[in-house]
Amino acid sequence: MTPSTTRPTTRRTLLRGTVATAALATAGVAPSGRAHAEQPERDGPHIGILLYDGYSLLDPTGPAEVLSRLPDARVTMIAERRGPVRTDTGDVAVMAERAIDEVDRLDVLLVPGGGNRGTVAAMRNQALLRWIRHIDRHSRWTASVCTGALVLAAAGLLKGRRATTYWASADYLRSEFEVTYVPERYVRSGKIITAAGVSAGLDMALYLASLMAGEATAKAIQLAVEYDPRPPFHSGNAADADPQLKERALRLLAASQV
């Protein structure tokens, strides 16, 4: 399950040196056809990310970016039905490549969070919850980002566990489910890893990458995605935020969502 990083050189590892230089040197021999979702040659971990109407865009895509760089990994976006699945703003859609009834096993299941409407609908969708429970029975890791923890909790997977979620949903997670809320970027409880809000999925995915492929590979992935965060402000932690800032943040969120 921990793919070797010294496996034999393949066609794709011939690209060396700086990305741009390698690109220009090899562009002539690069495959000209359009890539598609079938990657039968990838025998590394299969990472499945559940999409549902109203998810928040960065929740699935941040971890997908990180985990897709694990050696020989496959990332599959999955939803109740195949096809485009819209975010909480309604503006953007990511394609679901597989329907839930086409996916029976995953090495990693990741459930993103969403806006109010999307999260609540997912928490009440018995077909989704049944599928989550089924996949979790055999998964190596089951993870969530943001209010995805509420969906895992609704599926019964967080009972008696320590977990985190979006800062504004912490009280709800604590009061409605038998969960010990821990205000960290990510929390591991057995094979279940929950992340805090939206962007916390990046930190969680690097941690998960280290569990799956070792620290050296996870560190290399961090460099590959140049994750040396330097936000212009330091207002991302709810514990340090005053009530006005919290109110403003939740208003912006609500106003952006359909």
Add this chain to the structure above:
Amino acid sequence: MTPSTTRPTTRRTLLRGTVATAALATAGVAPSGRAHAEQPERDGPHIGILLYDGYSLLDPTGPAEVLSRLPDARVTMIAERRGPVRTDTGDVAVMAERAIDEVDRLDVLLVPGGGNRGTVAAMRNQALLRWIRHIDRHSRWTASVCTGALVLAAAGLLKGRRATTYWASADYLRSEFEVTYVPERYVRSGKIITAAGVSAGLDMALYLASLMAGEATAKAIQLAVEYDPRPPFHSGNAADADPQLKERALRLLAASQV
């Protein structure tokens, strides 16, 4: 152009309190239909993000997450043709809602980076470059993430400017174009803002949000997406990385790309 944050309450700003609580309280009256890309009521900034075959998933989606929370903002994914556009790994596709010939004006144009194949193809795609130049003539802000800077440079927009790009593409940007490479997370030169690799788009987008809507709004967006980064490692800065780590990062990237 700087939307007021005290604009009159609309249907969407009625959601208050914690996300989950508001969600459960209002789920019964939430629109049940599927959201779609038409948001004619949003009269704030129109942000267009260019997709091309082989972009890296986080490059467009990180900034989209942040900028979509600007008051009344619209985010439109745009490509040469409408429809799903695949990432560098071939596993994931985001829908382009509009074709370039359907978009004549944007407040913000953002060009993401991609893998070798995708970046080179975009740099050579004259239709894309023409469209980028056309949009830039009237845009309020033109931005790039990662090797998207090479695409802006190929379009002639970075001539004589200070800019940043993906760490492994810095030498190429410097040597092939009349650009002063600056190793920062994001660099502003007039109305053009370039970001470093992949995840740097998040930092850049918060900075851009502050330019467009003020610091108070940008800080609230940072809290809205809980961007209080705490990666488990500190290996994301190429200036601190040893040659082995760089080689490993580039190998992982190349191996993950189709």
